[in-house]
Amino acid sequence: MHDLIVVGAGPAGSTAARAAALQGLDTLILEKQPFPRYKPCGGALSDIAASILDFSLPCEICERAITGARVHFRDQVLERHKSFSLTTLITRSRFDYFLLQKAGEAGAGIKTQKVLDFQDKGDYVSVQTSEGTHQCRVLVISSGCQDKLKNRIQGTDKRERMGVCLIAEIEEDDSKIDEHLADTLDIHFGVAQGGYGWIFPHQGYYGVGIGGLAAGLHHPRQAMLQFLKKNGFSEGQRLSGHQIPLGASRRTIARGRVLLAGDAAGFVDAFSGEGICYALASGKNAGRVVGEVPAAEVAQAYAKKCRKDFGEDLQYALFFAKMMHRFPEIFLCMLAGQEEVLDRYIEIPAARRSYRDFMRWLAPRLPLSLLRAL
Ligand SMILES: Cc1cc2nc3c(=O)[nH]c(=O)nc-3n(C[C@H](O)[C@H](O)[C@H](O)COP(=O)(O)OP(=O)(O)OC[C@H]3O[C@@H](n4cnc5c(N)ncnc54)[C@H](O)[C@@H]3O)c2cc1C
Numbered sequence: 001m002h003d004l005i006v007v008g009a010g011p012a013g014s015t016a017a018r019a020a021a022l023q024g025l026d027t028l029i030l031e032k033q034p035f036p037r038y039k040p041c042g043g044a045l046s047d048i049a050a051s052i053l054d055f056s057l058p059c060e061i062c063e064r065a066i067t068g069a070r071v072h073f074r075d076q077v078l079e080r081h082k083s084f085s086l087t088t089l090i091t092r093s094r095f096d097y098f099l100l101q102k103a104g105e106a107g108a109g110i111k112t113q114k115v116l117d118f119q120d121k122g123d124y125v126s127v128q129t130s131e132g133t134h135q136c137r138v139l140v141i142s143s144g145c146q147d148k149l150k151n152r153i154q155g156t157d158k159r160e161r162m163g164v165c166l167i168a169e170i171e172e173d174d175s176k177i178d179e180h181l182a183d184t185l186d187i188h189f190g191v192a193q194g195g196y197g198w199i200f201p202h203q204g205y206y207g208v209g210i211g212g213l214a215a216g217l218h219h220p221r222q223a224m225l226q227f228l229k230k231n232g233f234s235e236g237q238r239l240s241g242h243q244i245p246l247g248a249s250r251r252t253i254a255r256g257r258v259l260l261a262g263d264a265a266g267f268v269d270a271f272s273g274e275g276i277c278y279a280l281a282s283g284k285n286a287g288r289v290v291g292e293v294p295a296a297e298v299a300q301a302y303a304k305k306c307r308k309d310f311g312e313d314l315q316y317a318l319f320f321a322k323m324m325h326r327f328p329e330i331f332l333c334m335l336a337g338q339e340e341v342l343d344r345y346i347e348i349p350a351a352r353r354s355y356r357d358f359m360r361w362l363a364p365r366l367p368l369s370l371l372r373a374l
Contacts, residue, residue: 002028004290005127005136006108007115008143009035012262012279012286014099015052016140019287021106022054027287028136030129032114032143035100039092040167040240042200042207042273044185046087046349049277052284053099057090061098063203064089068184069346073336079184080342086350087185089202115149120256123295137295138257140286142279145263146242153260154252159215161249161266163195165273166224166241167209169202170233177201188227189332193217194325197227208233211273213325214243246270246321247278248314253306254299261286267306269314270321274349278314282306316355330367341365 004020006013009031020027044066050057065088068081104110113129118139125139141149178201186199195212208231210224217223225235245251245266253265261267262279269275285305293301323331334341344361347353 001124002026002134002136004028004138004140004287005030005125005134006140006142007127007149008032008141008147008262008264009100009103009110010039010096010142010144010262010279011099011276012142012264012283013140014096014103015280015283016142016261016287017103017108018054018099018106019284020290021103021108021287023288023291024107025291027103027108028134029100029103029108029110030113030115030127030134031100031110032112032130034112036093036097038240039096040165040242041092041276042165042167042198042209043090043092043095043202044087044200044274044349045090045095046274046277046351047085048349048351049274049280050088051351052277052280055102057088057095057098061090061094062088063091064183064201066183066185069187069342070181070184071187071189071336071342073189073332076333076337078336078339078342080339080346081184082346082350084350084352086346089200089207091202115143118149118152118258120258122256125257138259138290138298140259140261140283140290141264142261142283142286143264145244147264150260150264153255153258154266157245157249157251157266160213161246162214162243163211163246163268163270163273164214164217164220164241164243165209165211166220166239167207168224168228168233168237168239170206170208170237171204172206174204177206188231189324189336190328191227192220192223194328197231199231206233208237209241211244213246216325244268244273244275246318248311248318254302256299257295259286259289259298259302265306267310267314269317271317271324272349278310281310285309313355316359319359334365
């Protein structure tokens with residue numbers, strides 16, 4: 001009987017397992033893929049996200065410290081830079097593997113097994129895998145957005161509550177990347193049916209991607225090929241990606257002895273698509289509550305803590321996403337056309353400004369008609 005079983009070793013799972021193991025709990029991670037494994041992702045790790053970790057990341061994982069953003073909308077281009085880091089670019093295979101090793105170092109057991117099903121028996125949880133059955137006091141499901149285990153707790157998500165992202169990793173000499181972008185994120189609004197595209201300067205490659213609402217973006221592949229072509233990249237790239245949940249939609253995130261964390265819980269910023277931060281924050285909360293409260297109370301304690309820590313941020317992000325999709329001209333002309341708006345927005349991932357502060361500053365500057373319609 002383990003104290004905790006964690007399904008999936010993405011950022012949410014490894015962080016949950018480390019937080020529990022550090023409290024001396026008997027913790028087991030079940031991950032279906034051998035690590036290191038590929039994970040499609042832009043790899044933008046905001047400074048808020050990095051601050052959730054209780055250790056520093058080694059230099060070989062931090063590819064670039066990003067201090068600026070270049071934003072395009074229609075024929076407008078605006079670029080702002082800061083004297084401090086906004087976000088760090090990482091490659092997920094290396095980042096996730098490092099987090100998993102940190103969970104192992106803290107004492108968590110790790111097995112490469114696919115979890116097929118589970119039953120909450122009231123006083124313990126039974127977990128069936130490809131290799132047999134395990135038992136635990138509490139189960140954390142952090143198996144991402146694609147896996148169906150989470151549906152047993154929260155039902156199937158509607159298409160309206162999902163986004164979709166595609167990415168290509170395009171090899172390039174660092175000298176050329178430095179010349180083109182250096183420490184700047186290149187963001188293109190108004191592509192992918194009201195979503196956005198990005199070009200991120202990794203080490204030795206560009207991460208090029210698009211993201212939009214699943215309900216509106218019927219042909220993501222085509223939108224991605226257009227974006228590649230428009231930005232001078234060849235269309236013969238390997239494309240990967242999947243759906244992501246739009247955070248702040250109403251979802252059940254815990255029931256009985258089962259907690260959902262990260263993408264499985266639906267914790268993604270609906271405006272920017274940032275999910276690593278919430279995966280780390282929710283994973284840490286999950287791992288901690290298992291040691292702090294009786295098993296019968298973990299669901300309530302966990303949901304409350306997540307709501308308190310980042311519920312409001314996800315609400316604001318959803319609000320911005322709605323504004324962007326319903327009034328792209330007004331909203332994006334402000335973001336990509338007014339220096340002071342972009343200047344303040346990019347301080348959010350650097351933890352220099354909260355979504356709430358940004359909104360308070362922005363609200364009086366928004367046209368009344370837009371506020372009323374929302
Ligand atoms: C194209 C794209 C670009 C993105 N870019 C960014 C970005 O730049 N910055 C950002 O912050 N976020 C980004 N995101 C979102 C981010 O990738 C996710 O929010 C984040 O990976 C969530 O972490 P997680 O731990 O919840 O799940 P995941 O990282 O998806 O990990 C889940 C793990 O569970 C395992 N698993 C699945 N099913 C089972 C099972 N049944 N049994 C055992 N193991 C299982 C999987 O193999 C996987 O290792 C992007 C997403 C996409 C699709």
